[in-house]
Structure formats: C-alpha cells, structure tokens
Amino acid sequence: MCGIIGYIGQKDTQQVLTTGLSKLEYRGYDSVGIAVVNGESVQVEKAKGRLDVLQDKLDQAPLSGNVGIGHTRWATHGEPSNENSHPHTDGNKEFAVVHNGIIENYLDIKRELKQKGYTFISETDSEVISHLFSDLYDGDMLSTIQKVVKRLEGAYALGIVSEHDPDRLYAVRQASPLIIGAGDGETLISSDIPAVLEHTRDIFILEDGEMAVLTKDDVTLLETETGVELNRDLFRADWDMEQAEKNGYDHFMLKEIHEQPTALQKTMTGRFNKEQKSVEFDELQWSTQQVEQWDKITIVACGTAYHAGLIGKHVIEELTRIPVDVEVASEFRYRRPIVNEKTLVIVVSQSGETADTLAALRQSQHLGAQVLAITNVVGSSIAREADKVLLTMAGPEIAVASTKAYTTQVLTFYLLGIYLAERKQSISKEYQDQLLESIAEIPNKMEEILEHSSSIRWYSESIKDANSVFFIGRGVDFPVSLEGSLKLKEISYIHSEAYAAGELKHGTLALIEEGTPIIALITQEEVSEKMLGNIKEVKARGAQVLGIAGEEKMNIWEYVDECCYIPNTLSIMTPLLTVIPLQLISYYTSLALGNDVDKPRNLAKSVTVE
Structure with a gap:
C-alpha cells in the first residue's frame, strides 16, 4: 500500500x-x-x-x-x-x-x-x-x-x-x-x-x-x-501520461468519473464485433466444451471489485444459467472453499496486486480450478499468475475511491456473460442482439447523465450534515446500492448502509426516523411495485427519499421527495448508469464537507498487505 x-x-x-x-x-x-x-x-x-x-x-x-x-x-x-x-x-x-x-x-x-x-x-x-x-x-x-x-x-x-x-x-x-x-x-x-x-x-x-x-x-x-x-x-x-494528470479538473475523482464513457469504449475495443453482433475475446478462445465443463463459477474480490462481482453474478447466472458464488477474498483464503477442476474462478482486482485476492488465486489453482483474472494492470502479479486475463483498459486511476475501474469491471462481466452464453447457446440470438445494442449505447447515455451532473450537487448539500444515509434497491439495483454506500462513506465519512429493500421489515426500519435520507434505486421493472411499497414504508416513518429511476418511470414523483432520472436501457444494463449519480453524490458531499476527495483518511488505493 x-x-x-x-x-x-x-x-x-x-x-x-x-x-x-x-x-x-x-x-x-x-x-x-x-x-x-x-x-x-x-x-x-x-x-x-x-x-x-x-x-x-x-x-x-x-x-x-x-x-x-x-x-x-x-x-x-x-x-x-x-x-x-x-x-x-x-x-x-x-x-x-x-x-x-x-x-x-x-x-x-x-x-x-x-x-x-x-x-x-x-x-x-x-x-x-x-x-x-x-x-x-x-x-x-x-x-x-x-x-x-x-x-x-x-x-x-x-x-x-x-x-x-x-x-x-x-x-x-x-x-x-x-x-x-x-x-x-x-x-x-x-x-x-x-x-x-x-x-x-x-x-x-x-x-x-x-x-x-x-x-x-x-x-x-x-x-x-x-x-x-x-x-x-x-x-x-x-498509458497516456495525461491520464495521470488532472487536466483542469479539481480532483482526480471528478476527472475519472467523467472519463468513464471513454474508458468503457476502450474496454469494448477489439471485443465487440458490431457487424456479427458477437463478443470476441482473443485472450480466452474457450470452446463450447470448455465452458460446459464448469458446473460452477466463483467470483473472488474485495471492496468495490466485490460489488462488481455481485453484478457479474446477476449477469452470468441470467445469461448462462451457471450457478455463481461471490466471495470476499479475505474470507475465502481462510476457509476450505468448495472449488475444484469443474470450477471457473474469476478474481477481480483493479491493481492486480490485492494481497487477499492474489492468495485466493493461488489457493484456487492449487485446488485444480482454472482462474480468470479481471484487472486493469498488465504485468501485475494477478495478471501474470492467472490462467487467463481480461484487462479492463481503464487506464491509470489515481483517486482512492474507484470509479472508472469499477464500471469497466462491470462492463467486462457483461461482455463475459454474453461470451459464455454464446458458447452455451443459452440465450436467443434476438436477445443477444438487444444486449449488445444496449451495451453500445451505454457510453453516450453516461455522457447524458454527466452533462447534467450539476443537478446532483444540490442533493449533496442537503445530506452533508446527516448522521446516516441509507441506500435501498432490489434485484441488480441492490449491489449498485452497496457500491453507492461504500463511495459515500469512504470519502464523506458519513455513516451509510445499503440494504436489499425487501429486508426493511426485518430490522432496518428501526433505524428510520424523521428526516433520515434514503436513496432508492428503482430500475428493475419486475420488482418496481414492490420497491414503491418499500418507499411508502420509509416515507411513513419520516424518511426523505431520493429516487433514481429510468425515464419511463415518470410517476415516481408521487412516491419520493426528489428524483434523478437515468436514460432508458434494458433492465439488466442499468447498473452502468445508476452508479453515475451515486458517484457524483459522494463526490459533491465530500466536497461540501471540505474533505480531501482524492485521499480519504485511513485509506490507500492498493491493498498489498493483509
């Protein structure tokens, strides 16, 4: 570190x-x-x-x-x-x-x-x-x-x-x-x-x-x-030297938030065949037989990379029907994981040097599993030791709070899920085409959100004095809520937690009182009515709710105090867009509190020791 x-x-x-x-x-x-x-x-x-x-x-x-x-x-x-x-x-x-x-x-x-x-x-x-x-x-x-x-x-x-x-x-x-x-x-x-x-x-x-x-x-x-x-x-x-400089931005974090559309384009380059509407990974070249030999996938990571892995679980299970576990690397390495030659282990690390993740990689190989690394740094320990490597191509990320490294990891999981599904023939060609068309549009839709980023600033000013902030979501919105909560706490030092919204009645409602800020993600249509019910529950106890929803959900104003809309996309793709307002909320809240945004207290970028 x-x-x-x-x-x-x-x-x-x-x-x-x-x-x-x-x-x-x-x-x-x-x-x-x-x-x-x-x-x-x-x-x-x-x-x-x-x-x-x-x-x-x-x-x-x-x-x-x-x-x-x-x-x-x-x-x-x-x-x-x-x-x-x-x-x-x-x-x-x-x-x-x-x-x-x-x-x-x-x-x-x-x-x-x-x-x-x-x-x-x-x-x-x-x-x-x-x-x-x-x-x-x-x-x-x-x-x-x-x-x-x-x-x-x-x-x-x-x-x-x-x-x-x-x-x-x-x-x-x-x-x-x-x-x-x-x-x-x-x-x-x-x-x-x-x-x-x-x-x-x-x-x-x-x-x-x-x-x-x-x-x-x-x-x-x-x-x-x-x-x-x-x-x-x-x-x-x-690496471009300019990527390691602020280039007119006040902080590296803000610069890296705005670099995400370009970073995602680089992640796609050479892997996204628009003409054939397919995903190509020259680094993998797995056959259908190789993919079908795996009866389980285990994703191992820490912190933000772990949250990317949770989204990867949703995507891979949805598209391939292969069971996926997601493990915290520091826990994985100190128990007897059920991993063998029929398991694909995917380790995720921005730096490629995360000590616990590297130990999990070695442990998995010892147990006979093939290990795929998703990392940003060519030549890193994890990149060198894994059996296969997918580089995210995010470029240097300087701010301690990860932004573009996270979204490029998430995008890599989407591409990997489609790649595996192609070999298993587990989704229709029509759905695959829809997924790839949606992915191709994500960078431009990110730009749309970023063009209106100043509208997020007022909300950050309103929560800067809060004792606690809570994030809720269902389905794939829940891991995005976890990432939003982590970003807020690590650079603003405000206590925050994320919960699967269906768990509110199982204890969390006891924490809600008059004026408690809650950020609710409402992008998954199949559970949207359930989410609206959860919002009513916290509103009835005095919470102040910011809803983040797709543009088609215009009636959300009837349920929340404030709303932030993201451009419409397939439900499964929304994590790449909903995280942008959450990153901005964290950044502007930290700024409003006068914190050092790029260098939060007690934290470092690369955790190379236990």
Missing part, C-alpha cells in the same frame, strides 16, 4: 523523487521521506503528513546526489510520525531502506538486534531491515542483501542505497509490487507505473524472489537466493 520510488541518473535526484512520490500518494499519504547519496554519505529528510510538508523542508535544505530512494507511507506498524516515516537507516546512516509490505518476524529480529546493542527510534517493522544491513554487511552489497533477505519473513518490496556503493541502487521483491524503469542514462524503481512515465515507458516487472541492481546505464535482474542472472523482456507501458 505504501509507495516506493528510486532513481539513479544525471538529473536532479531530489526533484525526480518528489515528483515520483506525487504520482504515488494514492498508495499512502500519512508520511513521506527521501534519502539521497551524495557520493560520500546518505542524506535523509522525512516528515509526517503530505508531500508538501516534506517539500517545504527540502526547499530550505535541499539534498543533492545522483542516486536516491523515496517513500510515501500508509501506516501499518506505528502511527504516522517523523520517526516512523521511511526511509529508515542504520545507526551510522550507512544504509537507507524503503519498504512496502509487512515483516512478520520483525519482533524476533528486533529483540536479537537490541541484545547486540542496536538502538531503534521507530515503532515500525521496517526499521529492522536497515539495522540488519549494518549487522550483516560483509563488504559486498549483493551478498549482504541475500543474507538480509534470508532473515525476513512476510511481504516486502525494498529499495536500498548505501554509502558503501554510491553508484548503485538495489531493489528486492517478495509478495509486494515493484517495477523497474529503464531509461536513457537513468533507471528507476517504483511501486507503480505512473511514477516513471515521465522518464521512460520501458519497464521490467520484478517477480517474487527476484532482485535488481541498477546503475544509470544498466539493469541487472537476479534470483535473490542464488544470485543467478535472469533474462527478461522489457514491457512497453502505453
């Missing part, structure tokens, strides 16, 4: 590091720091808080040198503080280390080193690594790294510099993401691709159990344990 950057070259190292960290703050922003080797010694500056706090310090006392490392932190061990910030050094500041991950046996190592006389100044697990370097240094950095890593248990991506080897930068990976950027007269390490795009698009992906030795002109990849040199093809990152 933390962000790592490292650089060696001829440019202003301090500037490269701080600029890179600005691209990684979505991974953590509790504290920040850099270390630069000036040829003789390791200089360190760090600060509690955001990058601008560190920048103020550096403006007063800049660090100079041609090699350095930086880190932006999401606190796990120890509260946000100057002392707990990275980089960590040994007592003599001969070695500096940045770390993303968790060292599970750090307490044992810390006790041992304390007995040897080493002094610790932080509460972190990471500080043991820098002291281990001091304790185990044998005059050669490569062999010392191997000795240090043998002592570590857990997950780690490491960036290392030392005054003993001032012309090299070292990187090590074990169960936490790390990439290498190979530029012209400069090389970099980073937790994620956007931080290096300004310098190079040529990328090496470090894998578990590997390390890299970087000079300004060369990158050497090695097996960490044996030191055997590895040959690896470069990966060319084709």
